[in-house]
Amino acid sequence: MTVARFWRRIPQRYNLVGTKCNTCGDVFFPPRAFCPHCRRGGDLQEIQLSGKGKVLTFSVVHSASDQYSDQKPYVLAIIELEEGARMTTHIVCEPDEVYIGMPVRSVFRVLDEDGTDGVIHYGTKFVPDE
Amino acid sequence: MVGIITYGAYIPRYRIKVEEIARVWGANAAEISGGLGVFEKAVPDYDENTATFAVEAARAALARRAVDVSEIRAVYVGSESHPYAVKPTAVTVGEAIGATPVMTAADYEFACKAGTAAIQTSMGLVASGMMKYSVAIGADTAQGAPGDALEYTAAAGGAAYVIGNDDPIAEINDTCSFTSDTPDFWRREGEDYPRHGGRFSGEPGYFKHVESAAAMMMERRGTRPSDYDYAVFHQPNAKFPQKAAKTLGFTPEQIKTGLLAPRLGNTYSGAVPLGLAAVLDVAKPGDRIFVTSYGSGAGSDAFDITVTEAILDKIDRSKAPSVESMLAKKKYLDYAVYARHKGKIKV
Numbered sequence: 001m002t003v004a005r006f007w008r009r010i011p012q013r014y015n016l017v018g019t020k021c022n023t024c025g026d027v028f029f030p031p032r033a034f035c036p037h038c039r040r041g042g043d044l045q046e047i048q049l050s051g052k053g054k055v056l057t058f059s060v061v062h063s064a065s066d067q068y069s070d071q072k073p074y075v076l077a078i079i080e081l082e083e084g085a086r087m088t089t090h091i092v093c094e095p096d097e098v099y100i101g102m103p104v105r106s107v108f109r110v111l112d113e114d115g116t117d118g119v120i121h122y123g124t125k126f127v128p129d130e
Numbered sequence: 131m132v133g134i135i136t137y138g139a140y141i142p143r144y145r146i147k148v149e150e151i152a153r154v155w156g157a158n159a160a161e162i163s164g165g166l167g168v169f170e171k172a173v174p175d176y177d178e179n180t181a182t183f184a185v186e187a188a189r190a191a192l193a194r195r196a197v198d199v200s201e202i203r204a205v206y207v208g209s210e211s212h213p214y215a216v217k218p219t220a221v222t223v224g225e226a227i228g229a230t231p232v233m234t235a236a237d238y239e240f241a242c243k244a245g246t247a248a249i250q251t252s253m254g255l256v257a258s259g260m261m262k263y264s265v266a267i268g269a270d271t272a273q274g275a276p277g278d279a280l281e282y283t284a285a286a287g288g289a290a291y292v293i294g295n296d297d298p299i300a301e302i303n304d305t306c307s308f309t310s311d312t313p314d315f316w317r318r319e320g321e322d323y324p325r326h327g328g329r330f331s332g333e334p335g336y337f338k339h340v341e342s343a344a345a346m347m348m349e350r351r352g353t354r355p356s357d358y359d360y361a362v363f364h365q366p367n368a369k370f371p372q373k374a375a376k377t378l379g380f381t382p383e384q385i386k387t388g389l390l391a392p393r394l395g396n397t398y399s400g401a402v403p404l405g406l407a408a409v410l411d412v413a414k415p416g417d418r419i420f421v422t423s424y425g426s427g428a429g430s431d432a433f434d435i436t437v438t439e440a441i442l443d444k445i446d447r448s449k450a451p452s453v454e455s456m457l458a459k460k461k462y463l464d465y466a467v468y469a470r471h472k473g474k475i476k477v
Contacts, residue, residue, distance in 0.1 A: 014226045070470070071176050092175065108185040108226055109177040120213055122181065122222060 003119050013123035016049040016106060018085050029085040051106030052129065053081040060095040067112040079104055079126060090125040097128060105129040132257045133298025133438070134291050135197060136445050138190025139407040140183045140269075141287040141394065141456035144173040146468045148282050154465045155277045162282055167368025171285040171395025173463060173471050174271045180209045180288070181219045183269040183400070185226040187290035190450035191265075192227060195299075197292055202229040203261035206251055207237050208244025208268045208399045209288075210317070210324075223267065241315060242364055243425030244268060245289070245399040250305055250431060252293035263294040270398035275323035276474055283367055285395030289403035299441040300410065300419070303434040304351055308343035315426030326426070332370070335428050340364065340374045343430035344422045351434050355379040359417040362388035362405035364424035366396045380420070387412060393457050399425075406435075408453035413437045 009030075011017045018029035022043040026035065029049060035042025058077035061068070068074065075091040075098045091098055092107065104126040111123040147170045152159035163169050174183075184207050192199070205220040205227075212219045220235035238244040238251075245268015252264035269288025274280030293302075314335035317324035327335070340363060348354065355361070361384045363371035368391040375385045388405035390397075397404055402423040409419055414437065421433040441447075469475050 010225060014222075015228060092177070108182050108189070109175075110179060110182060111177070120179075120181075122185075122226075125177070 001114070001121065006119060006121055013111070013121075014108070016051055016124055018047050018049050018083070019044045020047040020083070027081070027083040027085040029081065029087050047083065049085065050082050051124070053079045053104055053126070055091065055098060055100055055102040055104060056080050056086065057100060058091065058098050077126075092125050092127045103129040131298070131301045131303070132253050132293065132295045133301040134410070134435075135263060135294040135296065135298055136191045136195035136292045137289065137407050137410055138187045138192070138194065138450050139287070139289040139404055139453050139456065140186040140190065141172050141404070141453065142174045142178055142183075143459055143461055144175060144463050144471065145170045145460045146173055146463050146465065150465050151282055165369070166282060167372070168283050168391055168395055170393060171283060172287050172397070173468055174286040176471060178271070178286070179213045180207070180211045180269045180271055181213050181222045183271070183286070183288035184219060184223045184267045184290065187267060187269065187288045188223050188227050188265060191290045191292050193449045194447060195292075195445040197263060199228045200232070201262040202227070202265055202292070203233045204252065204255055204264035205229060205233060205235045206248035206264070206266050208240065208246070208248045208266070209237065209270050210239055210241055210244065210398055211271045211273060212237050212239070215319070223265070227265075229265070240429065241425035241427050242366065242396070242398045242401055243423040243429060243431055245403045246421075246423040246431040246433070247425075249291055249293060249433070250307070252291070253302060253305065256293050256295055262296065263292055266291045266293055268399035268401075268403040270400050272396060272398040273317075273323050276469070278323065279328070280324065280326065283391070283396040285397045287394065287397040287404055288400035289407045291403065297440045297444050298438060299445055300413070300435050300437045303436055304347065305431060305433045306343065306346050306350060307429055307431045308339050308346060309429035310339070312339075312428035314428055331426065335426060336364070336366065336370050336424050337374060337377070339428050339430040340422050340424050341377060343432040344374070344378050344420070347420070347422070347432035347434055353434070355384070355420070357418060358384060358420040360387055360409045360413070361385050361420040362402055362409060363422050364430075365389060365391035365401050365405065366424075368392045390453065390457065404453060410437070410441070411447060411452040411454065413441060415439045415441060
């Protein structure tokens with residue numbers, strides 16, 4: 001990822017800022033500029049998401065790309081946030097801990113880094129909410 | 131009066147036992163644990179570093195009390211393991227708590243006392259009326275070379291303090307420091323691990339500075355050790371703070387709550403901030419807390435703190451995990467996996 005592409009996304013990656021359509025009430029993360037349901041009738045505004053949600057489904061990744069190979073096996077999941085938005089994210093836990101419906105909460109972690117001399121990409125992951 | 135508005139702590143969930151490190155290096159585990167008084171230490175996850183600890187601790191502080199983040203005008207992070215050599219950790223924290231852009235920020239480095247140096251700076255900014263709130267953080271993922279004496283204690287964690295004078299949960303009555311150029315521990319630019327003066331780091335380093343700063347504080351305040359309910363001293367191991375406390379006249383009971391080193395190791399810049407957080411987790415209005423940090427190189431910062439009524443009704447301590455609960459939640463690693471966590475295996 002280029003440096004500029006990362007820093008443009010810092011607000012959404014660090015703080016889970018999404019968008020909500022005031023017309024239909026749907027919440028989007030990553031944020032959308034346009035409501036796919038209401039189209040021209042949509043009215044989007046930024047919303048701070050709570051960071052609480054539950055696991056809808058998950059995979060345990062054993063064959064990872066280079067930047068994540070030092071973390072394998074790791075859990076990649078689709079979660080549904082309290083506000084209704086769904087997102088793909090890492091769940092930081094042992095592969096045998098995760099289950100469908102597991103409550104999760106957001107944490108601040110390193111997502112990846114551009115080599116040992118490049119930018120460190122921070123962002124949001126999720127952990128079991130005990 | 132200037133004081134602590136709210137506080138938060140973070141300790142990662144992984145641990146390694148001293149006996150496991152000793153097994154790998156052919157050392158006598160009982161002798162090492164007996165000598166240091168440390169039995170296990172906290173280890174970061176693969177995706178954690180000083181910046182993630184600092185953010186988690188700052189967010190824990192803000193979860194306990196609804197602070198207007200637009201009034202936070204400074205963030206200082208003290209650490210000797212900042213993720214970048216050039217690029218501040220403090221801006222990542224500022225962004226992650228929503229305090230940017232109208233704020234100043236900087237990273238501090240003073241071995242193990244950079245966190246208390248950040249608290250002192252914040253006190254000055256608030257007391258002078260330059261700002262309402264300043265955030266001071268001490269956090270580290272401490273480095274110890276494989277097989278070195280430091281490896282048995284170099285741990286990971288941190289704590290954050292919002293400093294202000296608007297209904298503090300604890301007033302900081304006074305602070306003073308004792309500082310000299312004493313090369314007892316250092317790490318040169320570009321080196322992965324620090325070096326130290328071995329057994330010479332004790333007397334001319336730790337004990338001279340801690341005891342001098344502590345004695346100076348009690349002289350300034352006209353107090354005796356028995357005037358305090360709790361005392362927190364820097365804890366590179368469990369033995370040094372116990373010895374310094376005894377010399378100064380503090381009882382084992384006074385230092386017990388803030389002495390985390392046996393189960394946590396030495397979290398460097400995070401050590402005294404975490405010890406104080408453990409005390410604040412259980413403190414009652416009127417409790418008086420004596421704090422003295424130590425940073426190699428060398429210097430000590432002493433603080434005289436009084437807990438106020440605000441700790442009961444202005445913050446909700448249950449909104450963030452206590453130090454004790456984070457110490458209890460742990461998963462042990464063997465040395466090989468620990469080495470992978472710490473990036474000690476170069477491929």
